[in-house]
Structures are given as C-alpha cells and as structure tokens.
Amino acid sequence: EAGVAQSPRYKIIEKRQSVAFWCNPISGHATLYWYQQILGQGPKLLIQFQNNGVVDDSQLPKDRFSAERLKGVDSTLKIQPAKLEDSAVYLCASSPYPSTSGGGNEQFFGPGTRLTVL
Amino acid sequence: AQKITQTQPGMFVQEKEAVTLDCTYDTSDQSYGLFWYKQPSSGEMIFLIYQGSYDEQNATEGRYSLNFQKARKSANLVISASQLGDSAMYFCAMRERDNYGQNFVFGPGTRLSVLP
Numbered sequence: 001e002a003g004v005a006q007s008p009r010y011k012i013i014e015k016r017q018s019v020a021f022w023c024n025p026i027s028g029h030a031t032l033y034w035y036q037q038i039l040g041q042g043p044k045l046l047i048q049f050q051n052n053g054v055v056d057d058s059q060l061p062k063d064r065f066s067a068e069r070l071k072g073v074d075s076t077l078k079i080q081p082a083k084l085e086d087s088a089v090y091l092c093a094s095s096p097y098p099s100t101s102g103g104g105n106e107q108f109f110g111p112g113t114r115l116t117v118l
Numbered sequence: 119a120q121k122i123t124q125t126q127p128g129m130f131v132q133e134k135e136a137v138t139l140d141c142t143y144d145t146s147d148q149s150y151g152l153f154w155y156k157q158p159s160s161g162e163m164i165f166l167i168y169q170g171s172y173d174e175q176n177a178t179e180g181r182y183s184l185n186f187q188k189a190r191k192s193a194n195l196v197i198s199a200s201q202l203g204d205s206a207m208y209f210c211a212m213r214e215r216d217n218y219g220q221n222f223v224f225g226p227g228t229r230l231s232v233l234p
Contacts, residue, residue: 033222042122042209042224043163056221089161106153107222109163 002026004110006092012116018080021113024073025094031055032069033107034077035091043091049075050097079115087117121145122210122225129230131200138185139195139228141210147171151213152193154184157227158206166208169193200232 005024013019025032031050035043046065048056052072060067064083069075079086093107123142131137143152154166169177169184177184185194197204210225 042211042226044224045222048221091163093163106165106168107163108165109155112161114161 004092004094004108006090006110006113008113009111010114010116012118013082014118015084016081018078019082019115020076020078021090021092021115023075023077023092023110025075025092026108029094029096029108030072031095031097032075033093033095034067034075035093037089037091037112039088046077082115082117084117087115089114121214121223122212124210124225124228126228127226129228130233131197131230132233133202134199136196136198137200137230139197139208139210139230141193141195141225143191143193143210143212145191145212145214147214149215152184152186153211153213154182154193154195155209155211155224156204156206157209163209167195197230202232202234205230205232 004026007022011019033048034046036046037043044059046060047067049069052069064081065079067075067077077090089112091112092110095107121144125140129137150171152169156164156166167177167179167182167184169186176186181198183196185196193210195208207227207229209227212223214221
C-alpha cells in the first residue's frame with residue numbers, strides 16, 4: 001500500500017512570495033490533515049478535511065493560508081504572501097476515520113515539505 | 119491550557135536498557151485515544167502505539183509498551199532494550215472529540231538519545 005505522498009520536499013522562497021504544497025493521501029482514507037511543525041515543536045493542526053469538506057480550520061491563518069481538497073482525494077495548501085515565521089515543515093496526514101473497523105484511527109504521515117522563508 | 123504535556127525535553131539512555139518517556143494529558147471526554155509517534159532526524163512521523171480510553175490492558179507493540187494510568191491521566195511510553203536507532207524525537211498525541219468531530223493534539227516532544 002502506497003503511503004502519503006507530498007511535494008515538494010523542500011522549498012525556499014523570499015518573504016511576500018507565494019508557495020503551494022501538494023498532498024496525496026492513502027487511497028480510501030476519508031480524513032486529511034495539514035500540520036505545521038516549527039523547529040523544536042510538536043505538529044500543530046492547521047486544517048482537517050473529511051472527504052472534500054472542511055471539518056476544522058480554526059487554527060488556519062486565513063488571511064494568508066488557504067487549502068482545498070477538491071474531489072475528496074488530494075489536497076493543496078497555499079501560503080500567500082509568506083512571512084518569515086512561516087518557515088516550518090508542513091506535514092500532511094491521512095486517516096481512515098470515520099472507520100467502520102474500529103481501532104485507533106491513527107494518522108499516517110507523509111514525509112513533509114520543509115519551507116524556508118528568507 | 120496544554121492538552122498534552124511532555125515534561126522531559128531530552129532523555130539519555132544506555133543501549134540495551136529500558137527507558138520511560140512521560141506524557142500527561144487533559145481532556146473531559148470519556149472516549150479518547152492516545153498515540154505515540156517517533157520522528158527521526160529524517161523528519162517522517164512514525165506511528166508506534168495506540169491506547170484507547172476504554173482499553174483495560176496496557177498496549178504493547180514489540181519493544182514498545184504504554185503505561186496507561188487513566189485516573190492520573192498519564193500515558194507513558196516504555197521502550198525496552200533500547201537500540202541506537204531509537205534515537206529520535208518522540209511525540210505523545212491525543213485524539214478527542216470536539217465540536218468539529220475529531221481532533222488530534224500533539225505534545226511538544228521528548229528527544230531521546232541512545233548511547234553506545
């Protein structure tokens with residue numbers, strides 16, 4: 001089974017530029033998450049999709065961040081314009097929740113995109 | 119208030135010894151899940167172990183076990199027979215239900231260094 005795919009793996013931009021990240025979750029996973037992980041901290045949830053609908057975007061800085069999951073499969077996260085404090089690793093994860101088989105509904109993470117804003 | 123607390127920023131353990139990484143959590147939910155993830159220097163998050171709030175037995179997965187003390191709201195990870203490859207960041211996380219459905223919250227992490 002293929003894992004969660006993300007691209008690009010690394011991105012360097014200057015402040016005020018725009019950037020977009022792409023994520024393809026594990027096939028059949030209903031829920032997709034975008035996290036921001038600043039160096040030395042735990043991941044912070046930015047947005048959660050269930051199929052193609054937004055479940056929780058309460059921590060997404062909506063003045064500059066946007067995300068979509070058209071057709072309920074892959075997703076893009078965009079930052080426009082970027083600030084220095086946006087330098088972080090952006091992690092995408094997927095989960096089979098809601099699951100009919102019970103279990104932990106753990107999240108499966110992609111390799112992340114490391115963003116550096118200069 | 120912090121939902122997940124990991125009080126040990128860094129831990130050292132000798133190879134082949136056991137180590138316990140602490141995690142306490144805060145929730146008013148009766149149904150929740152607790153997870154541990156490992157993050158090596160390469161950056162990927164690797165799922166290690168899961169404990170459900172209604173599980174009576176402590177979870178075990180190979181060399182990993184979770185010491186779940188519900189009344190104390192703690193979910194410590196025990197790694198037995200540490201290996202050099204266990205050196206990494208370890209994150210405790212909780213899944214609880216909120217107004218939006220299901221929410222995952224991560225702790226700040228503990229950096230484990232295994233010494234030869």
